Amino acid sequence: xxxxxxxxxxxxxxxxxxxxxxxxxxxxxxxxxxxxxxxxxxxxxxxxxxxxxxxxxxxxxxxxxxxxxxxxxxxxxxxxxxxxxxxxxxxxxxxxxxxxxxxxxxxxxxxxxxxxxxxxxxxxxxxxxxxxxxxxxxxxxxxxxxxxxxxxxxxxxxxxxxxxxxxxxxxxxxxxxxxxxxxxxxxxxxxxxxxxxxxxxxxxxxxxxxxxxxxxxxxxxxxxxxxxxxxxxxxxxxxxxxxxxxxxxxxxxxxxxxxxxxxxxxxxxxxxxxxxxxxxxxxxxxxxxxxxxxxxxxxxxxxxxxxxxxxxxxxxxxxxxxxxxxxxxxxxxxxxxxxxxxxxxxxxxxxxxxxx
Amino acid sequence: xxxxxxxxxxxxxxxxxxxxxxxxxxxxxxxxxxxxxxxxxxxxxxxxxxxxxxxxxxxxxxxxxxxxxxxxxxxxxxxxxxxxxxxxxxxxxxxxxxxxxxxxxxxxxxxxxxxxxxxxxxxxxxxxxxxxxxxxxxxxxxxxxxxxxxxxxxxxxxxxxxxxxxxxxxxxxxxxxxxxxxxxxxxxxxxxxxxxxxxxxxxxxxxxxxxxxxxxxxxxxxxxxxxxxxxxxxxxxxxxxxxxxxxxxxxxxxxxxxxxxxxxxx
Ligand SMILES: Cc1cc2nc3c(=O)[nH]c(=O)nc-3n(C[C@H](O)[C@H](O)[C@H](O)COP(=O)(O)OP(=O)(O)OC[C@H]3O[C@@H](n4cnc5c(N)ncnc54)[C@H](O)[C@@H]3O)c2cc1C
Numbered sequence: 001x002x003x004x005x006x007x008x009x010x011x012x013x014x015x016x017x018x019x020x021x022x023x024x025x026x027x028x029x030x031x032x033x034x035x036x037x038x039x040x041x042x043x044x045x046x047x048x049x050x051x052x053x054x055x056x057x058x059x060x061x062x063x064x065x066x067x068x069x070x071x072x073x074x075x076x077x078x079x080x081x082x083x084x085x086x087x088x089x090x091x092x093x094x095x096x097x098x099x100x101x102x103x104x105x106x107x108x109x110x111x112x113x114x115x116x117x118x119x120x121x122x123x124x125x126x127x128x129x130x131x132x133x134x135x136x137x138x139x140x141x142x143x144x145x146x147x148x149x150x151x152x153x154x155x156x157x158x159x160x161x162x163x164x165x166x167x168x169x170x171x172x173x174x175x176x177x178x179x180x181x182x183x184x185x186x187x188x189x190x191x192x193x194x195x196x197x198x199x200x201x202x203x204x205x206x207x208x209x210x211x212x213x214x215x216x217x218x219x220x221x222x223x224x225x226x227x228x229x230x231x232x233x234x235x236x237x238x239x240x241x242x243x244x245x246x247x248x249x250x251x252x253x254x255x256x257x258x259x260x261x262x263x264x265x266x267x268x269x270x271x272x273x274x275x276x277x278x279x280x281x282x283x284x285x286x287x288x289x290x291x292x293x294x295x296x297x298x299x300x301x302x303x304x305x306x307x308x309x310x311x312x313x314x315x316x317x318x319x320x321x322x323x324x325x326x327x328x329x330x331x332x333x334x335x336x337x338x339x340x341x342x343x344x345x346x347x348x349x350x351x352x353x354x355x356x
Numbered sequence: 357x358x359x360x361x362x363x364x365x366x367x368x369x370x371x372x373x374x375x376x377x378x379x380x381x382x383x384x385x386x387x388x389x390x391x392x393x394x395x396x397x398x399x400x401x402x403x404x405x406x407x408x409x410x411x412x413x414x415x416x417x418x419x420x421x422x423x424x425x426x427x428x429x430x431x432x433x434x435x436x437x438x439x440x441x442x443x444x445x446x447x448x449x450x451x452x453x454x455x456x457x458x459x460x461x462x463x464x465x466x467x468x469x470x471x472x473x474x475x476x477x478x479x480x481x482x483x484x485x486x487x488x489x490x491x492x493x494x495x496x497x498x499x500x501x502x503x504x505x506x507x508x509x510x511x512x513x514x515x516x517x518x519x520x521x522x523x524x525x526x527x528x529x530x531x532x533x534x535x536x537x538x539x540x541x542x543x544x545x546x547x548x549x550x551x552x553x554x555x556x557x558x559x560x561x562x563x564x565x566x567x568x569x570x571x572x573x574x575x576x577x578x579x580x581x582x583x584x585x586x587x588x589x590x591x592x593x594x595x596x597x598x599x600x601x602x603x604x605x606x607x608x609x610x611x612x613x614x615x616x617x618x619x620x621x622x
Contacts, residue, residue, distance in 0.1 A: 003493070003495070004457060004460060004461050004464065004493055004568070005457075005493075006454075006457065006569075006571070006572035006577055007453045007454070007457075007577060007578070007579040009579075026520065089488075089497070089498055089499075090497060093492070113519060114500060114501050114517075114518050114519060115518065117483075117484045117485065117488075117500070118488055118498070118500045118501075120485070121452070121456075121483075121484070121485035121486075121487075121488035121489050121492070122488050122489070122491070122492040122498075124452075124453065124485070124489070125453065125456065125489045125492035125493060126492055129579060130451065130453060130578070130579025130580040131452065131453075131485060131580075132580055133452075133481075133482070133483035133484065133485055134482065134483070148583075149580075152588060153481075153482075153585070154376060155371060156588065157376065157587065157588060158376065158585050158586065158587055158588060159585070159586050159587075159588050160582050160584075160585050161582070161583045161584050161585075161586075162580050162581065162582055162583065163580065163581055163583050164579050164580045164581075165581070166579070167579035205497045205527055205528055206497060206499070206525055206526075206527050207525060207526045207527070208523055208524070208525050209513070209524045209525065209526055210523075210524040211521055211522070211523050211524070212521050212522045212524070213520060213521040214520055214521045214522075216519075216520055223620065224615075224616070224620070246622055247621060247622065248616055248620065248621055249617075249620035249621055249622055280614075280615055281610070281615040281616065298590060298591075301615070302610075302613070302615040303593065304606075304610075305595075310597070315595050316590075316593070316595060317590065317593060318593055318595050319593045319594055319595070319596065320594075320595075320596050320598065320606060320609075320610075321595050321596065321597050321598065322598045322599075322600070322603065322606065323597060323598075323599060324599070324600045328600055329600060329603070332600055332603050333603055333607070336603050336604050336606075336607040337607055337616070340604075340607050340608065340611060341618060341621055344611070344618060345618060
């Protein structure tokens with residue numbers, strides 16, 4: 001199928017039905033993005049009464065298929081082989097594009113992770129289709145079944161709405177951490193089709209000699225994040241943040257310069273070149289609020305800024321602001337939270353008792 | 357064995373000084389300076405290092421308007437052996453599909469290709485799709501997001517940076533590699549090299565040279581279109597201000613709205 005060929009408009013877009021989502025698996029488990037893809041794909045499919053089709057490649061995937069069904073897959077297409085245990089461009093492209101060409105989906109969503117983009121670019125060319133990269137909003141137009149794919153552009157200042165009118169499937173990669181993990185919601189007649197495949201030798205040219213895993217803090221699942229920036233003044237500043245985070249059941253985050261200085265490891269970094277987070281509460285201590293940081297945390301439900309400068313940029317992105325020096329504010333916040341707890345933990349029990 | 361190496365580069369608007377036209381919501385190109393995409397400079401450097409070590413030639417291929425001349429000269433001045441600007445009014449307005457097709461078509465006209473380098477993505481469109489697209493058009497193995505490259509006996513050994521760690525991979529040539537931004541330090545252009553580069557010049561290939569139908573390329577060959585652009589509106593936030601002595605009030609409010617929860621505390 002390779003060769004220099006053009007993107008081909010399809011004759012009849014009505015021949016193309018259903019929503020494909022690619023579910024990324026690492027070390028035998030779904031990445032969080034897999035559930036995000038199910039969530040957004042399910043919403044789109046149900047809007048136009050079409051099927052959500054989940055694609056899973058790996059070695060032992062029957063449990064994963066069941067999990068996808070719990071979350072609402074109408075159909076799971078699976079391919080199993082020891083050669084599919086790790087992501088490799090050529091075999092994954094071959095299997096997935098075979099499914100696309102055979103099943104003719106209207107829409108195909110893939111996470112905009114590194115492997116996701118690696119795959120999506122190749123599938124688009126192989127299937128002579130259009131793909132919109134790194135979307136943060138996805139919707140479907142009811143009558144035309146055209147995907148409205150929206151992606152930030154010009155340094156995240158603008159949102160471009162991109163359509164693919166005549167080519168199918170309408171492909172998009174979706175930025176991880178943006179779409180919500182959905183509630184479980186089983187479809188009425190789910191179907192699972194897993195086949196054992198043999199990967200052709202010609203597709204096995206990439207040998208993975210070694211994988212060096214990073215110890216990674218997963219901030220994307222945190223309910224509360226306490227982040228620190230250059231305003232902390234020194235590495236020790238993070239000690240107080242760690243203590244506070246621990247008390248309130250949160251994780252510690254950081255701005256890039258704080259990580260650059262080695263005050264905390266890189267895997268805590270939030271922002272454009274770090275993680276994208278959406279906790280219930282985001283506390284930004286001594287962080288100025290430059291756009292590259294904001295991009296990574298602006299979807300947090302509640303944002304509390306702690307800054308010595310009442311006019312810092314972070315203020316306009318915040319629900320709450322404490323103006324003051326972190327050296328005074330953090331210990332005081334810790335103290336007040338501790339005493340609130342002491343005061344209320346007794347009361348809470350009595351509340352439960354009276355409710356029953 | 358000498359390697360024939362290709363580097364895909366793109367000229368982009370300088371991201372430090374992007375000016376948006378408030379009426380059209382598009383980039384005001386006349387006010388924006390053009391530079392070579394930074395990750396492509398890292399791709400070129402990786403290519404030059406490989407050539408200097410193993411021997412061979414580095415050919416730079418770029419699709420772009422005539423003003424990409426400065427990028428072509430810059431790549432030669434940094435040490436590329438040959439530069440080809442694929443340029444024609446038909447190529448304008450291309451999305452990633454026809455861009456990949458056009459670049460792949462130009463590369464397929466070269467006598468021999470062992471390794472293709474590209475930047476991980478361009479700073480103006482940030483898709484990362486064109487490099488792998490070219491690999492698919494040419495039926496080649498690929499490795500994306502590469503931070504280091506070695507060559508031995510017909511194989512490339514590369515380190516590939518993923519979200520959760522580093523993959524060390526081995527692939528036979530031909531192969532396409534996309535190089536991470538800041539993976540290396542690009543060598544400087546010297547005045548002497550710059551003069552030589554200007555004298556040497558670069559080639560311009562048009563659509564006729566590629567021999568593709570005009571409806572395959574540029575805006576006509578693009579499956580996607582931009583319907584509209586709008587400024588990203590952030591959620592309005594109250595920025596309710598508290599002085600240090602009011603922290604007890606804030607703490608109470610955070611518990612009351614459920615931002616903090618007693619049952620989650622440790
Ligand atoms: C391509 C690119 C990608 C980037 N990616 C990221 C990214 O992913 N994440 C990221 O965070 N940044 C990123 N940056 C960097 C970003 O532009 C900013 O430089 C960075 O976010 C600023 O970090 P900061 O807020 O910690 O430091 P500063 O901007 O220096 O802000 C420090 C703040 O602390 C306040 N302060 C000072 N002293 C005190 C005190 N005693 N008590 C209370 N407040 C105090 C100051 O008023 C100020 O607001 C990126 C930049 C580029 C160009």
